[in-house]
Amino acid sequence: xxxxxxxLINPDYLNNETIKRAxxxxxxxxxxxxxxxxxxxxxxxxxxLQKEMKLLSYSHSYKPDQHSYFTASTPESFISLLxxxxxxxxxxxxxxxxxxxxxxxxxxxxxxxxxxxxxxxxIKESTAFFxxxxxWNIKFGGYNWLLNNQNENIIYHPKANxxxxxxxxxxxxxxxxxxxxxxxxxxxxxxxxxxxxxx
Amino acid sequence: xLKNWINQLHLKNISxxxxxxxxxxxxxxLELELFKKAKIKQLxxxxxxxxxxxxxxxxxxxxxxxxxxxIDNKLIKEFYSLISSREFLDLIEKITGVKGLNxxxxxxxxxxxxxxxxxxxDRLSTRKIAYILNLSNFKEKDGGQLxxxxxxxxxxxxxxxxxxxxxxxxxxxxxxxxxxxxxxxEVLTNKQRITIGGWFNEQYTSKSY
Numbered sequence: 001x002x003x004x005x006x007x008l009i010n011p012d013y014l015n016n017e018t019i020k021r022a023x024x025x026x027x028x029x030x031x032x033x034x035x036x037x038x039x040x041x042x043x044x045x046x047x048x049l050q051k052e053m054k055l056l057s058y059s060h061s062y063k064p065d066q067h068s069y070f071t072a073s074t075p076e077s078f079i080s081l082l083x084x085x086x087x088x089x090x091x092x093x094x095x096x097x098x099x100x101x102x103x104x105x106x107x108x109x110x111x112x113x114x115x116x117x118x119x120x121x122x123i124k125e126s127t128a129f130f131x132x133x134x135x136w137n138i139k140f141g142g143y144n145w146l147l148n149n150q151n152e153n154i155i156y157h158p159k160a161n162x163x164x165x166x167x168x169x170x171x172x173x174x175x176x177x178x179x180x181x182x183x184x185x186x187x188x189x190x191x192x193x194x195x196x197x198x199x
Numbered sequence: 200x201l202k203n204w205i206n207q208l209h210l211k212n213i214s215x216x217x218x219x220x221x222x223x224x225x226x227x228x229l230e231l232e233l234f235k236k237a238k239i240k241q242l243x244x245x246x247x248x249x250x251x252x253x254x255x256x257x258x259x260x261x262x263x264x265x266x267x268x269x270i271d272n273k274l275i276k277e278f279y280s281l282i283s284s285r286e287f288l289d290l291i292e293k294i295t296g297v298k299g300l301n302x303x304x305x306x307x308x309x310x311x312x313x314x315x316x317x318x319x320x321d322r323l324s325t326r327k328i329a330y331i332l333n334l335s336n337f338k339e340k341d342g343g344q345l346x347x348x349x350x351x352x353x354x355x356x357x358x359x360x361x362x363x364x365x366x367x368x369x370x371x372x373x374x375x376x377x378x379x380x381x382x383x384x385e386v387l388t389n390k391q392r393i394t395i396g397g398w399f400n401e402q403y404t405s406k407s408y
Contacts, residue, residue: 063355063356064317064318064348064356064357064358064380064382065317065318065319065320065355065356065380112385114257114317115257116257116258116317117257141313145257175257177257178257178260178315178317178385180313180315180385181313181342181385181387182313
């Protein structure tokens with residue numbers, strides 16, 4: 001592993017034993033392949049990213065029967081991390097998928113924001129990820145809800161500095177629950193994206 | 200049975216109601232006090248005695264009863280008999296101009312504080328006309344409005360152009376089509392938004408939300 005990755009992420013995730021355990025956990029769930037890597041970035045990396053996220057210029061993305069949230073370009077510092085060869089190797093090591101490329105965007109969800117499982121969606125096979133910048137109270141809604149085609153589901157509690165990785169397909173879909181008025185002015189900041197895999 | 204439940208005034212103005220239904224925007228709809236208030240007050244008392252099951256999905260958070268056709272309560276049976284009677288369906292056909300109605304779905308819904316129903320068009324093969332009978336009185340600050348969306352040339356919903364705050368005994372009907380996108384705004388206070396709702400169908404369907 002190079003210095004860049006060592007400087008940015010929790011050194012536990014650079015340990016081969018940890019990667020092996022994470023991979024076993026990811027692959028053990030046949031119906032809902034997913035894993036939430038907690039305390040993912042180093043504290044100072046997280047703090048500077050949190051500051052950057054709040055200063056971005058967001059615009060409202062609203063398709064009433066599909067989603068409502070605010071979106072902006074991902075901070076360069078996070079893009080650099082995703083672009084690094086070592087990071088792709090880390091994700092490949094955990095998921096068993098050879099990462100070719102990625103797409104991502106910075107988002108925030110506040111009161112009245114949501115995503116729906118629309119019939120219009122045609123989800124391609126992909127490995128999706130959600131990186132959370134702040135803690136979140138699931139009483140407000142706004143959590144990730146993973147569902148497969150056999151009516152099995154898991155609710156993920158958003159936690160600051162956690163990276164949720166989900167193998168997404170037409171058989172497994174992820175939605176973000178409507179955020180109710182109890183959230184007041186609180187916002188869930190996330191970087192969301194997906195990795196494409198080598199053929 | 201109609202005369203026991205329906206405000207007779209409306210039976211004299213059907214052509215006016217038909218014109219209003221079909222010219223309202225963003226899609227054909229009508230709101231009116233069709234039923235006698237005293238009967239609906241009695242009905243509300245019976246509805247409050249029913250069992251409501253919590254329903255939670257990406258699209259909604261609410262509580263719902265079983266379909267009224269399977270509920271053993273004298274007044275609710277009477278109300279269901281009314282709204283599924285040939286006489287009543289004929290009246291709805293005359294008001295809307297939509298023919299071939301011959302089966303009614305009915306259930307009661309409660310939207311509690313934070314309850315909501317996100318945008319959707321209600322389309323399912325047999326549904327022709329949707330209806331909602333409001334059993335609560337809300338102020339604007341309480342939320343819970345039934346809202347209608349305008350649509351673009353591809354029938355995608357764009358924005359809310361009509362908002363109806365719940366008012367006791369307000370009966371709303373709208374035509375189910377590829378344009379009929381609507382939502383129920385989140386309830387913002389500790390009031391309960393209670394309704395009876397469902398669809399007038401071409402034939403019976405047990406599907407609900």
